[in-house]
Amino acid sequence: MLILTPCMQSIRNIPFALFLVLLGLQYSGPIKSQSPGLQGQLFSNTSGLSQSAVTSIMQDSLGFLWIGTREGLNKYDGYSFEQFRYHPDTVSLSSNAIRCIAEGRDGVVWVGTDYGLNKLDRLRGHLWTQYLTDQADSSYGRVINSIRIDKEGSVWLRTENNLVRLNPETEEFTSYKLYQDDSNLPEKDKSFSIVIDPVGLIWMGTKDGLQVLDPETGDIQIYSGMSGKGLKSNKIPMIFQDKDERIWCGTADGLYLFFRKTGSFLNAKEIMPELGSLNVISIGQTRKGELLIGTNQSLIKVLPDLKTTTKLSGFNRPDVYTRFTAISAIYEDRSEILWLGTNSGLVKIDQKDKKFGLIRNEMVSSIFLDMNGDLWIGTDGMGLNLLRDGSGPAVKYNTHARVMSKRLTDDIIHSIHRDRKGNLWIGTGNGVSVMQTGTNRFRSFCSGEAKVLCSLFDRQHIYDIFEDSKGFIWFAASNGIHRFDPEDRSILSIRRIHYGSEVLEVKDVYCVIEDPEGRIWIGSSVGLIRHDPATDKYDVYQAGILTSSSSINSNTVFSLHVNNDGELWIGTASGLNKYKYESGSFEFFNDPVELSEMRIYGIQEDSEGNLWLSSERGLATYHPELETFIQFGPVDGLQNNEFIQGSSYKHTDGRMFFGGVDGLNIFHPDSIPYNQYMPQLAFTQFVRFREQGGMSKPIALDRVSTVIVPRGVEIVTLRFAALEFTAPEKNRFMYKMVRKGQDGLWIHNGEQNYVTFYRLSPGKYTLSVRGSNNDLLYSAEETQLEIIIPFAFWNKTIILLIYIVITGLVLIAIIQLRTRSLRKSNRILRKKEISAMEIERQRHDLARKNKNITDSINYAQRIQHALLPTNESFSNLLPESFVLFKPKDIVSGDFYWINQHGNKVYVAAVDCTGHGVPGAFVSIIGFELFRKITTSEQGSNPAMILDTLNENFTDIFSDGEQVYLNDGMDLSLCIIDRKERSLDYSGAFSPLYLVRNETIIEVKADRFSVGADVHFSAERKLFKSHKIFLQKNDIIYLFSDGYADQFGGPEGKKFKYRRFRHLLLTIHKLPMKKQQSILDASIEEWMGETEQVDDILVIGIRP
Template sequence: MNNKYKSILIVILFIIVIFNCIVDKTYAVVNDANRNFKRITTDDGLSQISVSTIIQDRKGYMWIGTGDGLNKYNGSKFQVYKYNHKENSISGNSITDLKEDLDGNIWVGTTAGLSKINTITDEITNYLPNENGCNISHYRIRAIMVSKKGDILVGTNDGLNIYDRENDNFIRIYNSEDYNSSLSNQEVYSLTEDVYGNYWVGTRNGLNRINNKTGILERYFAHEDDENSISHNFIYSLHADNLGYLWVGTYYGGLNKLNLETGAIEKFMPGLDSGIPGSYIRDILRDSRGDVWVATDNGFSKFIEEEKKFIKYKSSRYNLGSLISNDTMTICEDSSGAIWIGTSEGISLFNPENLFNYYKADPFDNNSLSSDNISGIYEDNDGILWIGTMFDGLNVFDRKNNKLIRVDQIEDYDGEFYISNNLVRDITGIDDEIWIATENGLDKYNKNTKEKIQYREESGLPCNDVRTLLIDSEGILWIGTRDGIGISDRNGKFGNYSQSFMDAGVNKLFFNDIHEDKDGMIWIAGSIEDGLIRFNKKTAEIKKYNYFGENKEASNNTYNYIISINSDSKGNIWLATDYGIIKFNKESEEYKRYTEEDGLPNNFVYGILLEDEEYLWASTNYGITKFNIEEEKFINYESADGIQGNEFNQYAYFKSNSGEMFFGGINGLTSFRPEQINEKEFIPNVQIESLSTNYGKLIISDEIKLDYKNNQLEFEFFLPDYKDNRKINYAYRLFGLDKEWVFSESKTSINYTNINPGEYVFQIAARNSSGKWSEPTSIKIKIDNPPWKTHFAYFCYGTLVIIIIYVIWNRVKILDSMVKQRTLELNNKLIENNVLYSKLLSHEKYKNNYFINLSHELRTPLNIISSTQKVIENLNNQEQKIPKEKMAYYMNSIKRNCTRLMNLIDNIIYTSKIESGTYRLNFKQHDIVYLVEELALSMKELIEENGIELIIEPFIEEKIIECDDIEIERVIMNLISNAIKFTNRDGIIQVFIWDLGDRIKISVKDNGIGIDPKYHKSIFDRFSQTYSESTEEHGGSGLGLTLSKQLIELHNGIIWVESELGKGSEFIIILPVRQ
């Protein structure tokens, strides 16, 4: 191509570019393309600014795919998913498409494979070609579609894949050059399902329809000679709407609208007719309102079907509220109706429902405002807008003819008019006269006569710094300045009320606003010291109200700074202050203040406009608000709703005669008709996104059961309302623990500690910026009792208590029985002790008797021996010869008593030896009959001397036994001696011997005094001689029977007595034959 043609081409392209810019500017003024967009970038936590795809899941989360990671967004924080070869992660970082299936799983297409995220467990499954048996056709995923019945289709660089749910794998559909019913091309870029259930597949070369009933694939191609064919074969985006149209976006081939019923195709190309901003169609969406939105490589647009033209939204580096980038990639409508636009430089978000008009400055467009910092607004009788700015003069905007003229200190309006200062405070007018308050004077301009007059202090103004203007019902102009207040008639004759106000106690002549109510009363916003001032035009009475604090009596009040004033027909004065809105009743002089706690978006209020008796509107430092006067409820709007921005300005508010409202701020001018602004009816339910306990996070479900150790709970939640999430307030309670709802401002997590076991219901609700509360979201939580507090445990405790009671009762019963038994035993023991005591007493008595008897028995023979010795000694002293017979008698007496003493001593010695266990018997074979007979016969003389008859009657002649003959003789002698003592003269002593085979029986029997049966056992005990008068009479130590019993027992024999008192006694001995 030669230089001539190159030059011509450059000129043509330049003309086209200039023409498009002119067209763009024209549309920018007359349509809604000046919407205000909310931006989301990496500064907010987005992983990367190039946003390729956006979806919202059923829980309300926004899933955002970027060039470097997948983002899960809840309005306040991002959770980023990235590839990590060490962990279970998504297959790649460059996200190409996102879809949610019917089970709530998120399918993620990347340039490195396909991933599926289980949103309940956060588990990720990757599908890669030829890995783990997966047969998906290619790594690079271009498009994903989930059909109404749940089919999942995946388009890749190498064909179409249909998910086989049963085998968790894919079925491939390829292109075949030889088969016309195959895909038109291997590279699949877009997928959609139409209202008839047919699947549409966009490829690099042609459009394909898969008939859902027959499975037949039909191809669509572009043909230059066919007007009813698609505009280009490279199909980049597809969208099937609910009206029966298929929207086909191409790669630099424009947009196509296919009527699915008739087959007719409409084509939209960049140019004068359609106004579509670009020919590279990235994404298409028909939203829930029926509007069609198109994302292109050269801007974002809304298609007006009735006019078949596009409203274009473009990015401006000088407007932070504009589209963030012209390189738009994806569109998503969330559940609230907000539109999300993904671009190469981040996300733009706006609410298309509210019809706010937005005017702002553009340094490259002289037909735009001179500044975004708006100060004063007025609409004259011809509908011309007069817009003042803070430092850039005045703008006169003819909206009907789309003509805007800038007026400042240098440039004239209509060639004749300029203003006193570029800082315009306030504007008002009457008929054709326009009054402009500036920082350096008051200007009047007559539109008809073109007359312009500038007034300053020398003209009669109280002060050159004019702050507020009012034309009252009588046509009088009231002028509030920084240092005084005055009036002017239409001829420019001024009056000054400054001195009158000072005389009335007004401390500072600084006035923010002047307002006239329906009764003609003038209300003035004074300084912070003076508060509200009322001026009665009829009486010139001035009254101050400076008590708008916590109470009327409060001193040093800081709540009196009034910025603007309005009034209603009911006698209420409405005050905009730096601490909320005040409703003041001029009759009762009572007031009520509304602040952020009541739902106001911000406490610093600039201007108040009344829509009617039911609603008022106010501008603040965080958006504008609509207030329902009767219900006392606020509905708040912020920049995402389409207003100029969140911060507004003083004096920048105005309501036209037609009811249109204007509010100006630091980022331009917003206008709207209140009746066209829809209230925010949308209020989603709060989503509980996580529940953590002492031991980590749990999977969220409607009912959660915990053990007793999990008694610390942390809930995290969010409200999926992304248009205005700054002013979301929450109310929560743990039913069963909290008695009342707990309110929290924008806090999205709650902790509970040391919760007792039991059943609880956690409830969370949210209030959006409109003051509307959502329905509570609930989770049932049951914390089990510890094992020792379960029903089974209590059953065991009950059983154990019963057992314990039974054991105790039984033990008590046993103890009672034991006590009774023991009592009985003790009683018996007591009886025994009494018996023993009696015995002891008796033994003591016996002992005494024993020793008395013993001493008597010892003394008697000794006395006899002593007396005999004395007789002999006396006879010898008298030298008398003792006869032989006498001497023999004396010697025999001495001998007999000596023998008696020896026997007594022997008995004592033997008894002691036996009791000590040192005495041993000398067993030998002896004839027991002979031993007994000989011993008895040896005592016959003694027996007969006492007048007693002895009878010996053995029943056997001879019996040899093993015994100690000496000790047996001692026993028999003791028994016979006892019998002699206790048998009266003429009595009888009998000795019997019986043979009992291996034993021998010996009996010594008398017919003496006898023994009481109660003493039968005790007579053999030492110290226990049976007491009676006869016993006392006969004396004796009692050792004989004791020794006899001991000796018989040493022979392994037994001895006992059979006797009754007065009937004599019989002592019986049984001895064994063999030892």
């Protein structure tokens, strides 16, 4: 079903007739108004309610919502339900069966149950007081059906047979006996309500008609059906007084209006025949004057004119329609939220206008509004729809249209554009179609152009169409970017870009835009591209080192926007970027965090400079200068959280259009009906954590102004709530904590509704909190809580004076001892001077010896470098490769090795035990063993090479049974067979990474080293070999553990393999030398001032 939301009637300059036309998108019959139905939320026992059968609802003066059920009482703060239940004591509820709730003076909560009356006095502790539960009080009746509070604060109770008044000050009860017809037997579990009118009369529904008490005289008057006044049945369980002071009576056979002057009743179906016979269970009224009637299966809404009624059988939840069960309670809170108590749970319905107009439709992938009011809507798979302004149903264009003039080449519509000559262009999933001026049919673009090859667009997605200032038409396609010249009818295709010494293959181009300088910016899956038509030069910006100002934060660019100030904004798969023309650098926006986690599919700007961003997480508005960020979701009227790339449009009059998977949102930013209800703030809980461990039971804080923290408490957590229930999860908070009498700064706490303090010093503090609703409208006044941390007894004045005297005596003693110590120190100092001279002589000897050792190590470095393969030899054997080699010390324990025999190339990355001199010695032995083994018959298989290497190490590092050296090598060895296009790999602890189809495949190594544990294992371990058949564009990486184990970064942590793999996956398409430089720069920036902890070796090969 296509749904048109009511708030669309208020959108600027859009005739309502147009939106009735929109119904034709999914409705093939005649156009007629449809009700969008109620959008609601259901709370049940699985949501935290004590039970799903709700009997009563009340919002107290603080803003908390109280919900009575057949199995307990609940208090709701927007985040959770606090339950109150019966316990066998005198300080809890007397019964779990709750019938009614009311609030008296000073915030006292009165609760009527099946077994007496209960009072919660929050000013004097959170304990319950029970009334009418003793046998002596049984004459009043123990079942409390209804509670009302009059102007003097007296509590009026409706029991089974009586009306009872309670004086809260004296706790005295006065009972009024009601008229009883003994022949009319009462029904079991039937509740009867009361109301108090403006003059103080008490009106009661009874089994014997409507009765009214005058409290001043004690007289009771009866109005019943027996008097022939229009009442069909005397049983009136429900009465309600509306805003016009009319008395409504709900019975099992209908709704009646009572006329006081005549004492007669009028059945409502006589003025509203569509009501029929109703079993009225509950009655309520909205602030707009709408009368609400709850029945066994529906909610009936009666407009104030008492002529128009609407019957609602259920409400919509996300992905499910829920039917009403018996509605026992109806309540509208202070922010126009309607709460319904049903047998299935508590239903929440927000009656405020939604912020965004909504058209329910297929997946809307592109939008364009003509100047004449025609709206073109492209879908992802259902073709193109044209809605002519007020002229009838939608005109549909698709691949299977019966009329040839309505037929398209593809049903996926990515983009719509009308050029300056009036031609309408559409980009589809199978090329470009165009409707030329003066025609009413689309044709394939290439079919009418002699200079345009159809193969250029065949089966290609056209994501964007853009016309630049010179009249060129740009097509952003899956196979590159194409520019069409309407004058000479020629087309220029750009599929590869040469920039510097690099070549970039352009693919999956999503968007094109022109900046004020006439430069063309192109967003694609391989980065951001800038083209200067004046010089025909291209610049490419890609993701690299994330802290570099010359890089964007993702290579996938979905959207581009030039704002009113000429600034370029870039929406990527990792959030929002801005290009700074002056410095040629980029700025990332990651505050708030949500901004950096969005895939930004569309960017539009309103007249105030706010950026409207569509993503897979809903719609958001961001003002860069004010740094205000507001995110919207389905609760605000959005079609869904998920929007579609490129499906956004802004009309010249300021209206905005955003399309997504479930329809189209239309709005004007200046006409959004933001929530104007300020929340009430309240502290809810106080939780303590003692130094010995353990959390105390949470203490309720509503109506508490001061908290004293006992000794031994180290951690204090205080919870609070903004009691505006439109979208509590979006309410935000700020707080300040100061010592009494001081001022402080407000700290924004985001959506977190609690603060925690650690080891507060003794004193008096004031915690002030302000909260907002879901639209960031903050409460006008702050809510305060005084927190007292008592001083310990030793901090008192007398104890402090004693401390001062003792401290003075101790200081005198210390001075005396210090004088003696100085004399002794002078004698010792002379001896130390003599010792220092001897130490200086020894230092010179050590420096000379150290120089000799260093010279030897430097010479060893030259020997080791001579053994390593040269860059030239490595490049000759593997042209598409790089080696990043960064020793920790002068000589290295890591080395790499390459050799060729016939069609096979041997490559190894080796990490010897340790680094520096010990590692270098082991590496020299490894060089010789590799040379020896690979020239033998055992050199055809990498596993056999490692097994032989293992045996040779055993022989070298063994001295009979006397000496065992725990030395060895972790390594990756692969043999590349060029003829067979295969790779054989074997490894000792060092895996091999294969990048294929944008995915890293890790080839596991054996979990033991070469030669390291041959003396500690009775069983000889053999290495395994892995064979991989290579594919085009495969890249392999060999490496030691030095890169991933390097410490650094903002928190001084390891780089780790997860970050290493992500970096490789980001750069693997780049040229090999470019990869080497990025890897080198990334680890250098990561290290910063941190010392290198190990040798680093990374080898990349594109076989």
